[in-house]
Amino acid sequence: MTTLVLPQPRVPFWLVVGSAVVAWIVAWFVAAPLAAWFAFDLLGLEPGTHIGEAVAFFLYDVPKVLLLLLGIVTVVTLIRGFFPPEKVRGTLAGRGELAGTVGAAGLGIVTPFCSCSAVPLFIGFVEAGVPLGVTFAFLISSPMVNEVALVLLWGLFGPSIALVYMAAGLTVAIVGGFVIGRLHMERYVEDYVWALQGTGGSSIEMKLTPEDRVRDAWSYTKDLVRRILPYILAGIGIGAFIHGFVPTELVVAIGGPGNPLAVPFVVLLAIPLYSNAAGTIPIVQALLGKGMAVGTTLAFMMAMTAISLPEFIILKKVIKTPLIAAFATIVTIGILVIGYLFNFLIY
Amino acid sequence: MKTIEVLGPGCNNCKRLEANAREAVTMAGVDAEVIKVIDYARIMSYGIMSTPGLVIDGKVVSYGRVPSAGDIAAWLSEA
Secondary structure, eight states: OOOOOOOOOOOOHHHHHHHHHHHHHHHHHHHHHHHHIIIIIISOOOTTSHHHHHHHHHHHHHHHHHHHHHHHHHHHHHHHTTOOHHHHHHHHHTSOHHHHHHHHHHHHHHSOOOGGGHHHHHHHHHHTTOOHHHHHHHHHHHHHSOHHHHHHHHHHHOHHHHHHHHHHHHHHHHHHHHHHHHTTOGGGBOHHHHHTTTSOOOOOOOOOOHHHHHHHHHHHHHHHHHHHHHHHHHHHHHHHHHHHHSOHHHHHHHHSTTOTTHHHHHHHHHGGGTTOHHHHHHHHHHHHHTTOOHHHHHHHHHHHHHOOHHHHHHHTTTBOHHHHHHHHHHHHHHHHHHHHHHHHHHO | OEEEEEESSSOHHHHHHHHHHHHHHHHHTOOEEEEEEOOHHHHHHTTOOSSOEEEETTEEEEESSOOOHHHHHHHHHHO
16 A cells, blocks of 8 residues: 655635736746846946957847747747647548648647657557658648747747748748658658558547646756757857957858858758757848848758757658658759748849 | 556656556555567557556556556556
């Protein structure tokens, strides 16, 4: 016989959530004046000097990025909890090709995904009769339109860039899924995946209270922020250096709309940076402020989240090389087209 | 003797779940063995797609989330 004694410090749940929300809002509004006061009054740096601007950028960006991550990732995770892939695949299985592909790209935004779930997800979709093209639309959109990237883009660049990024990501996912569907590459799926059909599928319904959901979202967010914090700090540090010291002319010459090779260059640069998207965004923010072209910036962000070598390697377990190559090629071409298109339209 | 299976290829969430499961065993004071399941075919055979999944004595109790040690301890003493 066991007696279970759980430590339960019972502060009412709504009180905890309420105070957290209030604390977040207060912190959001005091961050900028506090950073300026600290850099220019307390440290006595001059506004407009290299070092003054760099330090103020750093001091303001750190709390801002942290608050954005903690606040919005918690909310997004909470919303995502209502769209588990187990439910989503049922919605996608019965659709036609067009509706399925568009739906999969859209659901990719709200459905939680980490690259280690790629294999079970892939098998689960195929098993439920979701067509290959639709499955790939989901596999492209889910990591690319990711919450951390979206949140930081929104907070640091404003809603228009964040929405453009999302629209571009959805377009690549829909077109990519459609093309893969057309190529009829079913023979490049490992045979055992087809053999697994019909073995699973009995998804178990979990009953979660609102409190469970909020606790889950918060513990996920805390863990995520703790893991990416060093990269973010390093990214903001480099961003601050660029903001204060790197001359605008240099950035314009390399990353500006006048350099036709900038788009493929940043896409290549982005590949090894996978999973450090969060740390890279403050650097990109500083570069954009110094005259890097918008299309080039978008291509860089998309390549960083969508072209993931670890994910391709993991997917090797379920699909054969030609299909992985097609997947990688289509995504890369899509990103290049988006980059050039935006540079062309804006400048 | 209870069997706790942690389903997942070994990403960060799977490791957190395994740690919580071990803590829960101590918390609940039950005799239980924690096993990691990394084979995809076996993970899929439980009918889940989102990892990590948690199975107590062959029954799926959660998937796609990392329940707290307290929650797992409660399930252990119920089961």
